[in-house]
Amino acid sequence: MELNGSQILMECLLEQGVDTVFGYPGGSVLNIYDELYKYREKIHHILTAHEQGAAHAADGYARATGKVGVCLATSGPGATNLVTGIATAYMDSVPMVAITGNVGRPLLGKDSFQEVDITGVTMPITKHNYIVKDICKLADTIREAFYIAQSGRPGPVLIDIPKDITAITCEYMPSMPKKVFRQVCSIRQKDLDEAVKLIRDSSKPMIYCGGGIIRSSAHKELLEFAERIQAPVATSLMGIGGFPETHRLSTGLIGMHGSKASNMATTECDVLIAVGARFSDRVTSSVNTFASNAKIIHIDVDPAEISKNVKCYTSIIGDAKEILTNLNEMIVQQDHTEWLENVRGWKEEFRFDYQRDDKLRPEFVIEDIYEQTNGEAIITTEVGQHQMWAAQFYKYTMPRTYISSGGLGTMGYGTGASIGAQMGMPTKQVVHIAGDGSFRMNCNELATISYYNIPVIIVVLNNSVLGMVRQWQTMFYEGRYSETTLDRGPDFVKLAEAYYMKGYDVFTQEEFQQAFKEALESKKPVVINCHVGEDEKVLPMVAPGAPINDLILE
Structure with missing residues (x-):
C-alpha cells in the first residue's frame, strides 16, 4: 500500500509494539504530529514540558518495563534538547529510540532555520544513528533502529527524518519485528x-x-x-x-x-x-x-x-x-x-546507619518510605546525596525498581524518569526522591504530571544546599562553600499548588509519616517538601583515589 513517511513511521511504531511516545511538537515534525492525531487511539503521546523531559521519560519507561522507550522532537533546539537524555541512556545502556525531525532535504547544510546536524552531534552518544534521505529506506531504518537498541548491549539509537520525507509517499509492506536473540555465539x-x-x-x-x-x-x-x-x-x-x-x-x-x-x-x-x-x-x-x-x-x-x-x-x-x-x-x-x-x-x-533522634533526617525518610510501601515501590532519583541515601536505606529485592542516572550523573533526570516509569508500570507506585537542587532543574515537568494525573509521589529532601558538592567542600576544600548555598525560591508547596497538585511542608518525623500516608492513599500526584539539615553527610565515603577499604565512617 502507498503511504507517506509519517504514516510509515506510525505503522512501524505499531509493528514494534510501541504504545507510548514522549515528545514535543515543532515545525519539522508537523506532519508526524498530524498523523499522531489520527493514530491517537493506538499510540498514546505524552506532551512533556521540555524535550529533555521527554528523553528522560522515555529512558525511565525503558528501565521500568524492559521495553524500548521512544521520544520525539523537532529539529534544531528541539533535537539538541534531547542530547543530555540520550547521553544518560547511552552511559547506562538503556534501549531507547529518539526520533527527530529536520529541515527538508533541499535546505540541509545551508544553515537553515532550526537546522542542526543532530546525527553528527549525537554520534559519540548513540549505538547508531541515521538521517533518512530516501523514503524507500524509512521503514527498514526504523526496524533496524529498534533492533539495534535492544540487541547485545542495549543503548539509544537516533533517527533523523527531513520534513519532506514525512510527506512524500512510497510503497509500504508490513513486517514482523526481527526477533532479538541473546548473544550466545561468543560464549566459549x-x-x-x-x-x-x-x-x-x-x-x-x-x-x-x-x-x-x-x-x-x-x-x-x-x-x-x-x-x-x-x-x-x-x-x-x-x-x-x-x-x-x-x-x-x-x-x-x-x-x-x-x-x-x-x-x-x-x-x-x-x-x-x-x-x-x-x-x-x-x-x-x-x-x-x-x-x-x-x-x-x-x-x-x-x-x-x-x-x-x-x-x-x-x-x-x-x-x-x-x-x-x-x-x-x-x-x-x-x-x-x-x-x-x-x-x-x-x-x-558497620551497617548503613545514622543518628537516630527526633530530627527529620534523610535516612529516616527513606526508611519510612520503605516501610509504608512494603518495599514494593519503584524508586526514581535525581543525582546527589539523596540518590545515595535512596540506594543505601531502601532494601531492593527486585530488578527495575531503582531507576537513577549512574554513569552520566544527570541532575534533572528523575522527574522525567518517574513519568516514564509510572506510565510504563501503571499498577506500581512510583516514588521520586529528589534533592532541592536537582528538582529546580526539572520542576517544569509538574505540568506534565498534573495534566495527565500521573500518581507519582515526589519527595524532596530539601537541605537548601547542593548537598553532595557541599559535602566535598566540607571534607576536601576546608569548608569554602563556593556557590552551593541555595538560599532562594521557589516555595515547592506553592509551586505544586500552582500546578493543581497537593503539596506538603514537613519538618518532623510525624509530619512526614502522615503526609506520605495521605499521599499513598490519595492515588494522586503529590509533592512532599522535607526540610532537613544542610550538613547531613552520606557515609561511609571513600576519598577520591583511596583504596575502597579505606572508609571514612564518621
Whole structure:
C-alpha cells in the first residue's frame, strides 16, 4: 500500500509494539504530529514540558518495563534538547529510540532555520544513528533502529527524518519485528571451563553485580549462582535490584559510598566474579589496589569492556543470563562457611546507619518510605546525596525498581524518569526522591504530571544546599562553600499548588509519616517538601583515589 513517511513511521511504531511516545511538537515534525492525531487511539503521546523531559521519560519507561522507550522532537533546539537524555541512556545502556525531525532535504547544510546536524552531534552518544534521505529506506531504518537498541548491549539509537520525507509517499509492506536473540555465539567452552576451575579452587569468592544483570533479566540465575558457590554479592548503583538485598549473601552497594562489607570483601577475596559491570571509577577508586588479592573473572556482553578499566584474569563474553545458566549447570555446590562468617562480621560491624533522634533526617525518610510501601515501590532519583541515601536505606529485592542516572550523573533526570516509569508500570507506585537542587532543574515537568494525573509521589529532601558538592567542600576544600548555598525560591508547596497538585511542608518525623500516608492513599500526584539539615553527610565515603577499604565512617 502507498503511504507517506509519517504514516510509515506510525505503522512501524505499531509493528514494534510501541504504545507510548514522549515528545514535543515543532515545525519539522508537523506532519508526524498530524498523523499522531489520527493514530491517537493506538499510540498514546505524552506532551512533556521540555524535550529533555521527554528523553528522560522515555529512558525511565525503558528501565521500568524492559521495553524500548521512544521520544520525539523537532529539529534544531528541539533535537539538541534531547542530547543530555540520550547521553544518560547511552552511559547506562538503556534501549531507547529518539526520533527527530529536520529541515527538508533541499535546505540541509545551508544553515537553515532550526537546522542542526543532530546525527553528527549525537554520534559519540548513540549505538547508531541515521538521517533518512530516501523514503524507500524509512521503514527498514526504523526496524533496524529498534533492533539495534535492544540487541547485545542495549543503548539509544537516533533517527533523523527531513520534513519532506514525512510527506512524500512510497510503497509500504508490513513486517514482523526481527526477533532479538541473546548473544550466545561468543560464549566459549574453554572460558567457561577456566572460570569453573577458578571458582572451584577459590576459598574466598566474591560476586560484583552490575547493571548487565538487570538488562539481561538474569537476576534469578544470579541468585542460584551465588547460593551455589556460596559467595557474598555486592552491587553497583546500576546493579541495585539485581540481587535481593534482604538475602543473607547480599552485602549491598560497593564503592565510594558502599558498605564496609562490600568494600572489605572485595579487597580480601581471592576470586572476584564481575557480572555485567564496567568497573566504574566510583566503584574502584584506586585501580591499583582494587581487588588486588583476587583473580578477576569478567562476564560481559560487550568485549570492549574487558580489561578496559581493571585488568581481568579471564573473561566470558556473552549474555549474562546464558552464561550464568551454563555455569550453574557446571558447578557443584560449594561451602565457604568461614569466609561468609568473616563477611557477616563486617556486616555487623558497620551497617548503613545514622543518628537516630527526633530530627527529620534523610535516612529516616527513606526508611519510612520503605516501610509504608512494603518495599514494593519503584524508586526514581535525581543525582546527589539523596540518590545515595535512596540506594543505601531502601532494601531492593527486585530488578527495575531503582531507576537513577549512574554513569552520566544527570541532575534533572528523575522527574522525567518517574513519568516514564509510572506510565510504563501503571499498577506500581512510583516514588521520586529528589534533592532541592536537582528538582529546580526539572520542576517544569509538574505540568506534565498534573495534566495527565500521573500518581507519582515526589519527595524532596530539601537541605537548601547542593548537598553532595557541599559535602566535598566540607571534607576536601576546608569548608569554602563556593556557590552551593541555595538560599532562594521557589516555595515547592506553592509551586505544586500552582500546578493543581497537593503539596506538603514537613519538618518532623510525624509530619512526614502522615503526609506520605495521605499521599499513598490519595492515588494522586503529590509533592512532599522535607526540610532537613544542610550538613547531613552520606557515609561511609571513600576519598577520591583511596583504596575502597579505606572508609571514612564518621
